[in-house]
Amino acid sequence: MTKEQLTSKSVQLCLDFANTLDWHASEHPIETIHSYADLAGWARGAGLLNERTAQQLRRAAARQASEADAVLTQARTLREAIYEILVASAHRKTPRSADVATFNTILSDYLARSQLVRNSEGFAWEWGGSEDALDQMLWGVARSAADLLTSPELQRVGQCADDRGCGYLFLDTSKNHTRQWCSMRGCGNRAKAKRHCEKVKNEE
Numbered sequence: 001m002t003k004e005q006l007t008s009k010s011v012q013l014c015l016d017f018a019n020t021l022d023w024h025a026s027e028h029p030i031e032t033i034h035s036y037a038d039l040a041g042w043a044r045g046a047g048l049l050n051e052r053t054a055q056q057l058r059r060a061a062a063r064q065a066s067e068a069d070a071v072l073t074q075a076r077t078l079r080e081a082i083y084e085i086l087v088a089s090a091h092r093k094t095p096r097s098a099d100v101a102t103f104n105t106i107l108s109d110y111l112a113r114s115q116l117v118r119n120s121e122g123f124a125w126e127w128g129g130s131e132d133a134l135d136q137m138l139w140g141v142a143r144s145a146a147d148l149l150t151s152p153e154l155q156r157v158g159q160c161a162d163d164r165g166c167g168y169l170f171l172d173t174s175k176n177h178t179r180q181w182c183s184m185r186g187c188g189n190r191a192k193a194k195r196h197c198e199k200v201k202n203e204e
């Protein structure tokens, strides 16, 4: 993988996490992370946890229900702060200072538990907190968002233009920055069909 691809992969992570609330911009968003086990499952799929750690954390969470609930709440707070900041950015608006402050509070907690570890190319950031910390996957999400917010790729963050409130965030990698939809098969297809209907109606 080139350095550029690595960067894209790392910044994509926070977008994927922000998109774990479906219909995010609508009046009735649909939650996809209902429990700590869901959060650990998402993190496992995103490559933030290996299978062994994910299982250990799920077991630990079952024993410490209130701590696990607190992590779930923290995850959602972090997600909403990231989402709101990125939506503002996608529309070239100034994010709310309350969202930036929330993000910074969570970020500084994770930065305090980060460390640099030598690898073949130099150094890399790694989790430096306790091995059994239930919130360790959020460290990777916070770091991904911090990377995106400080990278030129921030200019490429877009939001699905669907008018029902799809709200999906993406990194627009199209040459002329013209991507409008979460997917051409989903909202893009619906918009095309709607335009077609309106055209036919107007012609009648």
Ligand SMILES: [Zn+2]
Binding pocket: 160, 161, 162, 166, 167, 168, 181, 182, 183, 186, 187, 188
């Ligand atoms: Zn969409």
